[in-house]
Amino acid sequence: MTVTPGQASRFLAQATFGPTPALIDAVVRDGYADWLDAQLAMPPSQTHFDWLLQQRKNTEAFKGNGINAPLESTLWRKFISAEDQVRTRMAFALSEIFVVGVQSITASWPLFGAAGFMDLLAEHALGSYQALLTAVTKNLSMGCMLTYRGNRKEDPKTGRHPDENYAREVMQLFSIGLLMLEPDGTVKLVNGAPVETYTNADVQGLARVFTGWDINGPETNVEFHRRPMALNNALHSMSEKRFLGAVIPAGTDGRLSLQKAMDVICAHPNVGPFIGMQLIQRLVTSNPSPAYVRRVSAVFDDDGSGARGNLKAVLRAILLDPEARNPNLNNPTWGKVREPILRFSGWARAFGATSINGAWAMPDTTDNTIRLAQSPMRSATVFNFFRPRYSPPVTELAKRHLVAPELQITDETSIAGYLNFLAIYADRGWEDLQTSYAPEIVLAKDPQALVARVVLLLAGDAFSARTAEAIAEAVATVPANRPRDRVRAAILLVAASPEYLVQK
Amino acid sequence: MTRSHDADRRAFLLRACALGATGAAAPLALNLAALGAAAAQSAPASYKALVCVFLYGGNDPYNTVVPYDTDAYRAYAAARGDIGLKRDALQATVLRGKAPAAGGGQFALAPALAPLAPLYESGQLAVLLNVGPLVTPTSKAEYISARVPLPPKLFSHNDQQAYWQALAPEGASSGWAGRLTDLFAGANAQRTFTGITAGGSTVLLAGRKVAGYRVGINGSTSIDLLGRDMYGSSACTALLRQLITQPREHLMEREMARIAAQSISADTQLRAALADVAVPGDFSSPLAQQLKIVARIIGARQALGARRQVFFVSQNGYDNHTGLNDTHPALLRELGQAMAAFQQALSSMGVADQVTTFTASEFGRTLGSNGNGSDHGWGSHHFVMGGAVKGGRYYGTHPEIALDGPGFVDNGRLLPTLAVDQLGATLGGWFGAGKEELGMVFPNLRNFDAGGVGVMGGGV
Numbered sequence: 001m002t003v004t005p006g007q008a009s010r011f012l013a014q015a016t017f018g019p020t021p022a023l024i025d026a027v028v029r030d031g032y033a034d035w036l037d038a039q040l041a042m043p044p045s046q047t048h049f050d051w052l053l054q055q056r057k058n059t060e061a062f063k064g065n066g067i068n069a070p071l072e073s074t075l076w077r078k079f080i081s082a083e084d085q086v087r088t089r090m091a092f093a094l095s096e097i098f099v100v101g102v103q104s105i106t107a108s109w110p111l112f113g114a115a116g117f118m119d120l121l122a123e124h125a126l127g128s129y130q131a132l133l134t135a136v137t138k139n140l141s142m143g144c145m146l147t148y149r150g151n152r153k154e155d156p157k158t159g160r161h162p163d164e165n166y167a168r169e170v171m172q173l174f175s176i177g178l179l180m181l182e183p184d185g186t187v188k189l190v191n192g193a194p195v196e197t198y199t200n201a202d203v204q205g206l207a208r209v210f211t212g213w214d215i216n217g218p219e220t221n222v223e224f225h226r227r228p229m230a231l232n233n234a235l236h237s238m239s240e241k242r243f244l245g246a247v248i249p250a251g252t253d254g255r256l257s258l259q260k261a262m263d264v265i266c267a268h269p270n271v272g273p274f275i276g277m278q279l280i281q282r283l284v285t286s287n288p289s290p291a292y293v294r295r296v297s298a299v300f301d302d303d304g305s306g307a308r309g310n311l312k313a314v315l316r317a318i319l320l321d322p323e324a325r326n327p328n329l330n331n332p333t334w335g336k337v338r339e340p341i342l343r344f345s346g347w348a349r350a351f352g353a354t355s356i357n358g359a360w361a362m363p364d365t366t367d368n369t370i371r372l373a374q375s376p377m378r379s380a381t382v383f384n385f386f387r388p389r390y391s392p393p394v395t396e397l398a399k400r401h402l403v404a405p406e407l408q409i410t411d412e413t414s415i416a417g418y419l420n421f422l423a424i425y426a427d428r429g430w431e432d433l434q435t436s437y438a439p440e441i442v443l444a445k446d447p448q449a450l451v452a453r454v455v456l457l458l459a460g461d462a463f464s465a466r467t468a469e470a471i472a473e474a475v476a477t478v479p480a481n482r483p484r485d486r487v488r489a490a491i492l493l494v495a496a497s498p499e500y501l502v503q504k
Numbered sequence: 505m506t507r508s509h510d511a512d513r514r515a516f517l518l519r520a521c522a523l524g525a526t527g528a529a530a531p532l533a534l535n536l537a538a539l540g541a542a543a544a545q546s547a548p549a550s551y552k553a554l555v556c557v558f559l560y561g562g563n564d565p566y567n568t569v570v571p572y573d574t575d576a577y578r579a580y581a582a583a584r585g586d587i588g589l590k591r592d593a594l595q596a597t598v599l600r601g602k603a604p605a606a607g608g609g610q611f612a613l614a615p616a617l618a619p620l621a622p623l624y625e626s627g628q629l630a631v632l633l634n635v636g637p638l639v640t641p642t643s644k645a646e647y648i649s650a651r652v653p654l655p656p657k658l659f660s661h662n663d664q665q666a667y668w669q670a671l672a673p674e675g676a677s678s679g680w681a682g683r684l685t686d687l688f689a690g691a692n693a694q695r696t697f698t699g700i701t702a703g704g705s706t707v708l709l710a711g712r713k714v715a716g717y718r719v720g721i722n723g724s725t726s727i728d729l730l731g732r733d734m735y736g737s738s739a740c741t742a743l744l745r746q747l748i749t750q751p752r753e754h755l756m757e758r759e760m761a762r763i764a765a766q767s768i769s770a771d772t773q774l775r776a777a778l779a780d781v782a783v784p785g786d787f788s789s790p791l792a793q794q795l796k797i798v799a800r801i802i803g804a805r806q807a808l809g810a811r812r813q814v815f816f817v818s819q820n821g822y823d824n825h826t827g828l829n830d831t832h833p834a835l836l837r838e839l840g841q842a843m844a845a846f847q848q849a850l851s852s853m854g855v856a857d858q859v860t861t862f863t864a865s866e867f868g869r870t871l872g873s874n875g876n877g878s879d880h881g882w883g884s885h886h887f888v889m890g891g892a893v894k895g896g897r898y899y900g901t902h903p904e905i906a907l908d909g910p911g912f913v914d915n916g917r918l919l920p921t922l923a924v925d926q927l928g929a930t931l932g933g934w935f936g937a938g939k940e941e942l943g944m945v946f947p948n949l950r951n952f953d954a955g956g957v958g959v960m961g962g963g964v
Contacts, residue, residue: 106827147826152875158585159907161915163874165825168659178657200659200914286756332754369725380820381560383662389675393710397755398677404756408705411718412767415760416725419748423729470743477739485735492729493740497747498757 003028006461013503014283015319016085018346019457033320039086040312044122048074048115058222068102068111073360075376079345081354090315091122093282098136098174099382106144108219113141114377116225129309130266138228140215145382148210153237167206169382171198176270183297184290185273206243209261212236212254231255272297278388284324286336287402292323329462335504337406340372340418350457353435361431371421373414385409419496426491437487444483447472454490462504548691551805551858553813554931555798559865561822565884566871567832569631572598573610579905587828587873597621601896609902616836619844624896629889630959633900635927636883636920637667640951647913659880664866668924669708671947680928681814682711683945687937693809696770702794703818721793723778724771777807784852785845791819792842799849826877847889856891863887871916872907883918894961922957925949930956
């Protein structure tokens with residue numbers, strides 16, 4: 001089956017941080033599956049942690065919170081330039097499910113904590129879900145984010161109970177969700193009513209599991225951020241732990257209790273549809289058909305060799321699914337709003353913007369009036385920048401019970417803020433992140449050809465000829481002797497269009 | 505001078521009578537539609553606004569409004585352990601109001617809320633004890649046996665945030681304030697400026713036709729590119745405007761285009777309306793900055809043609825599972841200062857009686873400690889502030905303090921005795937909605953014989 005450049009571009013928007021001319025050629029040449037398998041076989045590229053060490057950011061100057069700017073540098077560096085794009089993109093998708101915000105890391109050098117957490121997600125992104133969840137659970141940054149580092153066993157004398165934060169959110173957000181699901185992701189109904197997956201008693205029982213864990217090693221150098229938390233069994237609850245129908249008997253130590261809890265959670269039938277649905281939403285479309293979700297959750301349950309939770313197989317199933325590859329591009333509900341981080345990375349990759357001095361001086365892009373209203377590893381809460389089931393009120397989407405998660409951060413302010421930021425970076429890059437626009441300038445004398453290239457790189461085959469023609473006509477009104485301005489105008493107009501802003 | 509509240513009230517009663525034809529059995533949506541049409545015919549002359557201050561994360565009620573009388577404090581200190589506030593520190597903020605709490609209890613504000621104590625004494629602030637999501641009055645036995653319907657997804661942040669704002673869990677398509685303002689569609693020259701959020705995305709303000717309008721702390725944000733010719737080309741700028749605003753077939757594109765169009769038109773109007781509106785006072789904290797832009801927009805109400813508005817502001821950080829005693833006082837200090845400064849500004853603007861501010865939060869927290877914090881709870885204590893508030897009083901009741909007492913479930917979580925519906929209906933009644941209308945905006949209200957909370961005086 002041949003793949004057109006437009007189709008390849010659209011595929012790369014789902015699988016990477018944005019198409020490049022070279023990758024479009026590669027996908028056209030190799031086909032989707034072979035190109036993807038080569039990516040999936042790649043080992044992780046240099047970690048964020050090692051890059052920060054190499055840049056000597058492990059000094060006293062970066063020990064406190066609030067001075068985390070180098071975190072942006074390394075995150076965007078890999079988004080824009082890493083060779084292992086699929087793994088890096090999957091790690092980013094996972095960072096919006098297993099959410100850590102750098103501001104919540106209550107240990108020295110929080111930037112190393114956040115960087116190490118993203119590395120951990122990349123390390124496990126193509127491995128087993130249970131290994132990933134276990135590593136996340138033992139990670140210090142998550143222990144800070146959900147406040148269970150230093151969590152102590154109950155004390156009947158004072159009435160003190162273990163911190164319930166992680167016990168609740170590991171179930172609600174990282175594994176099974178609140179309601180029992182069918183394998184196709186729809187809510188299971190019993191006697192016409194949804195069934196909640198757990199009660200407060202399950203949370204209280206599971207909370208005992210996450211006691212006794214804390215920072216592993218002194219805060220004299222940054223390496224403690226890479227080590228799993230250490231267990232102090234003296235602080236671990238040795239009582240019976242009941243949750244989700246399972247019982248961990250009294251007297252079970254912390255290590256075994258954690259392992260058993262992971263076994264129970266990961267075996268829950270909701271995990272496949274719950275995690276699979278969200279990965280589809282992060283990569284491909286906000287409202288996948290139940291059949292698409294069912295195909296993906298079946299692969300989660302069994303990768304074909306009997307293994308459960310094989311994330312590489314799940315990712316492959318998501319990206320190569322017929323619904324992802326050959327959707328009806330005229331379907332008015334297909335696709336997803338391109339989240340702002342991916343708009344910026346997409347621009348940089350499409351037009352070869354890269355750091356001219358290796359510094360990657362990217363800003364915190366959280367501001368919503370002149371930035372992106374979103375910045376990686378800076379979600380304010382564990383609920384991510386937007387919720388997977390968000391449906392914008394008072395819209396046709398809501399009327400049809402459809403969701404559009406990214407619209408939760410799209411409002412009268414942020415919509416202007418994105419355009420204001422775009423107007424800056426498309427015009428003159430950002431600090432040391434620069435591009436010459438050389439291949440586009442060559443085309444500037446022919447506005448139609450110029451716009452066709454910009455559309456191919458930003459939106460693939462999902463952009464109307466009519467809009468492209470209108471943009472070419474407008475670009476032609478910029479004098480031909482200012483080819484760079486023609487390029488900038490073409491990029492601005494395409495990247496501002498709702499047709500581009502919704503990834504198909 | 506504007507018409508009196510009574511005149512407004514009569515107009516709404518007449519309107520409610522005019523609606524009798526639709527009948528109680530008509531579907532909710534149909535009834536609301538009819539009400540909206542009726543409302544359009546009788547726009548109120550006076551200005552009123554509600555301001556919701558949402559405390560994201562779940563505020564700890566026990567370190568906000570603290571039992572102070574000797575017996576209750578002793579039980580409090582025993583149950584709270586190391587996270588309880590010290591009684592000595594509470595002397596300056598003991599609430600001295602117009603009436604004791606039901607049952608005679610005495611309470612103090614957290615020391616960090618000191619700026620609110622004078623407002624309580626002067627009758628501009630009321631304390632609501634133990635309010636939270638309820639479908640129907642619920643006893644502990646009924647909770648345990650699930651014999652009565654319970655609000656879905658209790659203890660879950662996002663769902664209980666939605667419940668406080670919409671009386672339904674996450675995914676709700678309209679909020680109670682949005683439904684309330686639907687009744688006053690004719691009161692404002694423009695629907696855009698009816699529900700305004702300076703505190704982020706919220707379902708609270710979403711009605712049948714319009715969702716909340718988002719502003720920043722300086723008001724609206726302009727699209728810079730539209731203010732000049734793009735690379736010298738007016739054709740490019742004109743096309744940009746067209747591309748980002750023209751209606752689209754794709755439903756997500758359509759919504760983005762709608763927001764962009766609203767962003768542009770509202771920016772022009774709001775910028776002009778706010779140009780000469782200054783608000784005095786110290787509004788430096790993030791919450792205060794949000795309240796300042798709210799005050800400025802209230803100051804611009806005539807230029808905006810607004811008579812009924814609801815505003816949403818928010819403060820993050822209340823999910824204090826850990827470090828409660830380090831984090832929480834600073835949050836409350838910001839809250840108390842911001843609310844007091846806001847009320848002061850409203851007074852100086854002459855609209856203290858026309859604006860009612862209330863706090864909300866997804867849930868209270870556990871009475872017991874987890875070592876240095878508290879966990880997700882249910883009922884909580886809240887404030888209602890304003891010149892029209894029947895303040896200096898407590899509303900609701902506080903149970904005997906004991907982790908396993910009859911007023912607490914699941915080991916130390918307050919079982920609410922006042923429902924969000926009751927609080928909302930009281931505010932809605934003051935806003936001008938009639939009894940029948942309130943019953944449609946607040947679906948559980950009919951389950952509560954007591955009706956509203958009474959904090960605004962009058963019937964509800």
